[in-house]
Amino acid sequence: MARTQLVDRDTQRTMLVVNHIRALIEDGTLLPGDKVPPEREFARMLNISRASLRTGIGYLAAMGVMKVRHGVGAFVADGPPEFGKASLSLMSALHGFQSWQMFEARIVIESQLAGLAAERGNDEHHAAMAEEVAEMFGSLNAPAEYLVHDVLFHRIVSQASGNPILTAVIDTITSALYENRLQTVEYSTDMRESAEMHREIYRAIRARNAQEARKLMREHLELARNAQQLEQHDEQGSEKALSARKIAVTAPVLRAF
């Protein structure tokens, strides 16, 4: 024992800040969109240095709970819930996620989401969907623009599902796939068919036919997945490459930094 343990300090400063703000959020003192005090002032209140406070704020910002605007202040996130933007993209690189796995996740979640949307969607959702479907038909010659409305349509469906958690998950996956799709959509030849599938999905949802909505959404995404895979040049063998590189990690890595 002994070792005095002068450090009663609750825990790390970072977590002190995170927990403090978390508590303020949980008890309703801080609401989405609210501004927290200026760093210098806030740091003084918590009896920590400005640097430590910033670390904590940064942690929350990384997770999308807060957003910081240079010269203005730090705010509690107010938009739709979303996981750290780059998170999935980074994890993808880190764990070697495959494109088909992301599509599979989409299929699993979005087909169910379509079912829920059919059960719970309101007129407002229906109108927004119809709007996007129309836009899709109107931009059959502009792939990039088409893709935007495609993404929006799916987002509306997920919002209509009434489950913000699944919506956030899907948004994360979608945005990670977006960049990829933007490259392949240029070669897409079946946008008209795609647009018609969206229209059918919309009709099923509006008709509150959950089973049909699930089925159509699944078919639509499976088609999209297959189309994507055709464009994607084989990227297998990554496993091998990684193992081979694993050998030279200790020293050479340092030069590369």
Added chain:
Amino acid sequence: MARTQLVDRDTQRTMLVVNHIRALIEDGTLLPGDKVPPEREFARMLNISRASLRTGIGYLAAMGVMKVRHGVGAFVADGPPEFGKASLSLMSALHGFQSWQMFEARIVIESQLAGLAAERGNDEHHAAMAEEVAEMFGSLNAPAEYLVHDVLFHRIVSQASGNPILTAVIDTITSALYENRLQTVEYSTDMRESAEMHREIYRAIRARNAQEARKLMREHLELARNAQQLEQHDEQGSEKALSARKIAVTAPVLRAF
């Protein structure tokens, strides 16, 4: 114009660090478990201050891409992929996620996961599941321990699904619910029934009966959700409370910090 813009500085330092490390991960220079250079050294390499480097590392750590060990170093995450641990918990507080929404997400994803596990699971997975089921029957009198094996069983199922993305998502949701469940499991009276349902799920998966696995998993989770809701005292009205507080945000908030 003019304004000289002395700041060619790529972008924010934080993103410089994040992108640098991301690049190293993406091109295979950095692999899971690898250590990055000491802060002082690394900062010098990137021509930024140690503080800025730390901000970037912190950002990656918050998203679970890196983990930092005091007195040892910073490493690329090597465990199973996972989103920022506290992320969902914080978002839950922030956006008022309801318990039923988390369960719904579980039902949607895990039932499909059970189906995939039935199609793709191998003997190793089957053995691990059997093990956990046995443990569950062996801890019917120890709720807390039972819950551990419950969680482990579901984790194995998700791993057997072969989709790391959905696995990561479920892990995040599960861990957010864990704390909650730990409180209510003590009052649980139907652990034996629960254990038997797990056994049935296991059998369906081992028999490669995907449809049955999905159905059983769904039923199991719906039961769990209902049981949970019975324990949960009504927490509605939170909407009202929040709105009421919204009024007094500008000034009073500052005192509270």
Added chain:
DNA sequence: CGTTCTGAAGTGGTCTGACCATACGTGGAC
């Protein structure tokens, strides 16, 4: 010889205080 303690070295964590960069509002110049 083996075990245990000690202390130094390496590395992340925090603090301080200064200065840079951005956003915004206000007041003066036109």
Added chain:
DNA sequence: GTCCACGTATGGTCAGACCACTTCAGAACG
């Protein structure tokens, strides 16, 4: 009245010092 410049508030970065945790080699002890 309109527009621009400057001041102020606030976040971003930097530098260097010092604190705290880990580890490990070597001394002290049995």
